[in-house]
Amino acid sequence: MREITYLEAVREAMSQEMRENKDVFILGEDIGVYGGAFGVTRGMIEEFGPERVRNTPISESAIAGTAIGAALTGMRPILELQFSDFITISMDQIVNQAAKLRYMYGGKGKVPMVLRTPAGSGTGAAAQHSQSLEAWMTHIPGLKVVQPSTAYDVKGLLKAAMDDDNPVIFYEHKLLYKTKGDVPEEQYSIPLGKADIKREGTDVTIVATAIMVHKALEAAAELDKEGISIEVVDPRTLVPLDTDTIVESVKKTSRLVVVHEAVKRGGYGGEIASAIAESDAFDYLDAPIKRVGGKAVPIPYNPELEKAAVPQVPDIIEAVKETLNKRITTHA
């Protein structure tokens, strides 16, 4: 199969959809001839023209609201927010408008839009351009939240997001843009709410999101050398969450480590851990659930400090070993 980058997969998913459906258009800052801050839309204005690849002013509130208003009246916009940190500026429109209009209106009207946005650290852009704020979005009823980790997944999940009749927050990790994978040329859809087992194993389940899927796989390869068999589950979408796949995996391995780049405190890992604690997988646990997440600190500029602020492979290995060394004992 043909190999392309994650970034090319995003662009291809959008381009193919825009050829099929004239109601789909993109709007965002510098997405025209510049091609977007990360080059995702490069070449698209040449193919689709400035009406459908709409370069906008630096007005995150207005462009989010414009996307919502257009979606409410029959278009299917894709909003590119240049950095996911800028969601803060468009928060009213996303949280109070997009997520709630349908419910507030008693089920009349729908907001079929995709908000694509690059997230995460690792580029040296420091505290205001490196955050992972996805847990905020998962807290809001009415939104769906997607975090693809591979080129194959990103293309199929973006197709599903564009086909969805609800507002979908679609997080693309900056460091994944250049990663390559086998991606079919034709359109395909990966349903929202379907986790993927990225590696099968028997000793410990690691549930990891976005770039942490790759770090978890690296950790799993290292641990394999020591005879420890790791199962890596990638939820792919946080809302809806495929709890069943995670529960089944934990029932098999009896141990769970949850890993995300976002700050651990209040992060989505707590939700996954709770889902297991509330499920019948709880009885299968042989050790306490372990969460690995970013430190509660703004992302710093210095590269070594930046790395230290978010989970690295050794942190994951250490967490796995801790769960293996701890046993739940029954106090009679």
Place this chain on the structure above:
Amino acid sequence: MIKTVKLPPQITEEKLVDLYKDMWLIRYFDEKVDEFFAKGMIHGTTHLCVGQEASASGACAVLENKDKITSTHRGHGHCIAKGAEVNKMMAELFGRTTGYCKGKGGSMHIADVDKGNLGANGIVGGGIPLAVGAGLTSKMKEEGYVVLCFFGDGASNEGSFHEAINLASIWDLPVVFICENNQYGMSGSVKEMVNIENIADRAAAYGIPGKVVDGNDIIDVMNGVNEAVERARNGQGPTIIEAKTYRWKGHSKSDAKKYRTREEEKEWREKDPIARLRKLLIDEGILTEEKADQLKQEAKHEIESSIEFAKNSPEPSVDELMEDIYA
């Protein structure tokens, strides 16, 4: 044929008579809501537009059916002016399943998307970008409709106002921004919160026309808005219309109105927009006193029967709680 005032060409004498009755519908609707709040039969909160009827009715009067509006927290008048059924509105305020939002939205979220009312909004300035989005759809799909975006003087100090109007301007979108300047954002007097005489003057910053109209004179509102709607429909882009008016009641139900004087309230009550239209219609020989009274009574009865409709409608079942979150 009306002699003393100029009217937009599509406004007939019959339409003026309808508008007279519609303004009474708006006033009686909000007065009934006020009454039933006091009785404890409507809960939550609500914002009344008594005294502001001419800006809602006048602005919507010049629209075609296909045109759309976005509204505000003080939006009952906009809904009625855009043709909403008062029964469904009142039922919504009573939280009943027969309401526009099946009892899930209440006073601040009445919408009728299919009929072009894209909804009231509880966030000050929140609806302005939505109107721009609807305008973009009209342009991209070549649907030819215009979007009237209502907001207040308070909203003109929100960032969304600046961002959205600039966007509508650079893209020449068919949106008419109607600032209903009722002199107060909750308790904040516009004199304290804005350092210019007219909010419409801000249009200059976006390179679009801005026009002040007498918001208590439905004729002035219609002429001003109609010109802006024509521009928008012809692809000439947006306009800001500022309708200067006054909120007779307080901000919401808990308002003791300490921030303004009773004398000021009295001055504005003398500029009653309904009385002004009535006088015009009678002076022009279009209505007799008797006929005018009859229309007023009809409006009153319609609102009274909307109360009966609402009271007799079923409450939603708790089973419906989790419905309508996702499409």
